[in-house]
Amino acid sequence: MSKPFASSTDLAEKTETLEVLADGVYALTAQGDPNVGAIEGEDFVVCIEARATPAAARDWLAQLRRHTDKPVRYLVLTHYHAVRVLGASAFGAEHIVMSEATAALVEERGRADWDSEFGRMPRLFKDPDEIPGLTRPTTTFATQHRIELGGNRGALGLRFCGRGHTEGDVVVWHDRSRTLFAGDLVEAEAALYTGDAFHFDWSGATLDRVKAYRAEHLVGGRGAVARGTVATDAAIEQTRSFLTGMIDAVGAVHRRGGTVKEAFDATHAALAPKFGQWPIFEHCLPFNVQRVWDECDGIERPRIWTMERDRQVWAALQG
Numbered sequence: 001m002s003k004p005f006a007s008s009t010d011l012a013e014k015t016e017t018l019e020v021l022a023d024g025v026y027a028l029t030a031q032g033d034p035n036v037g038a039i040e041g042e043d044f045v046v047c048i049e050a051r052a053t054p055a056a057a058r059d060w061l062a063q064l065r066r067h068t069d070k071p072v073r074y075l076v077l078t079h080y081h082a083v084r085v086l087g088a089s090a091f092g093a094e095h096i097v098m099s100e101a102t103a104a105l106v107e108e109r110g111r112a113d114w115d116s117e118f119g120r121m122p123r124l125f126k127d128p129d130e131i132p133g134l135t136r137p138t139t140t141f142a143t144q145h146r147i148e149l150g151g152n153r154g155a156l157g158l159r160f161c162g163r164g165h166t167e168g169d170v171v172v173w174h175d176r177s178r179t180l181f182a183g184d185l186v187e188a189e190a191a192l193y194t195g196d197a198f199h200f201d202w203s204g205a206t207l208d209r210v211k212a213y214r215a216e217h218l219v220g221g222r223g224a225v226a227r228g229t230v231a232t233d234a235a236i237e238q239t240r241s242f243l244t245g246m247i248d249a250v251g252a253v254h255r256r257g258g259t260v261k262e263a264f265d266a267t268h269a270a271l272a273p274k275f276g277q278w279p280i281f282e283h284c285l286p287f288n289v290q291r292v293w294d295e296c297d298g299i300e301r302p303r304i305w306t307m308e309r310d311r312q313v314w315a316a317l318q319g
Helices: 054-064 100-120 199-211 229-255 260-275 281-296 307-317
Strands: 017-022 025-030 033-040 045-048 072-076 095-099 139-141 144-148 155-159 171-174 179-183 217-220
Touching: 017 217, 025 054, 025 217, 033 171, 033 217, 095 100, 100 139, 100 307, 139 144, 199 229, 199 281, 217 229, 229 260, 229 281, 260 281, 260 307, 281 307
Parallel strands: 045 072, 072 095, 095 139, 179 217
Antiparallel strands: 017 025, 025 033, 033 045, 144 155, 155 171, 171 179
């Protein structure tokens, strides 16, 4: 019997937890749903990630407003995926910040990704008719950008650490509290989505650069906040282990001339004992394996996912 497509039947609401990591530093986690965050400046707020729709973003902002009424001046988007960016209009931010590579990806594949993610994860798209269109930046940067927070609140360092979850992911570092918002470059006991990834870069130099921050608090794209360098190192190494497990399993099948379906079965068998109970594991794995297979075939840049391609890959591998 075919498994339900992606997360199309995952309709149960998740429990959200707003955590205060330090003075004016906030993270909202939701049992494996996408995380968001915020950091207070002297007289403004920087929000990190926008959620999938304006309605979903307003729900997050209502929780944030219990702690601060400062206006949102900056909205930082770590990458281009629809569930991270399409709620941007709710923030009223003067500055929408993303990397130059992410801005290019919005233009190249943002519409296709919107349709794809809506089909895969409909529960996250609360009141989707409110989405005004693609989210485009007001500010872009190549590799690094700095936001001064004012007063004694330090600064935020935005950095492109290398190709990883996508071609343009950035991390957000708060020096004063030693907090790292890593986007989907790191997940804490939540499965990775890697359909748009560069697995070999990500599992090596990119994660090495993320780990070099020696963060005391790490907010990944999904899962719980990691606290303390032992826990933040563990979250990074869990992520690396997931990636190398896929690379090894798919690579072995590819080298012996097997099929992508055989690679999927081998990868599932290798990863499920450790990672199989993590959120969205079954959802992500077919798309992940297809992308690793493409890399083994020498396809450097990820092929664009569409609703039609999603269904084809799902039926071939997970159906």
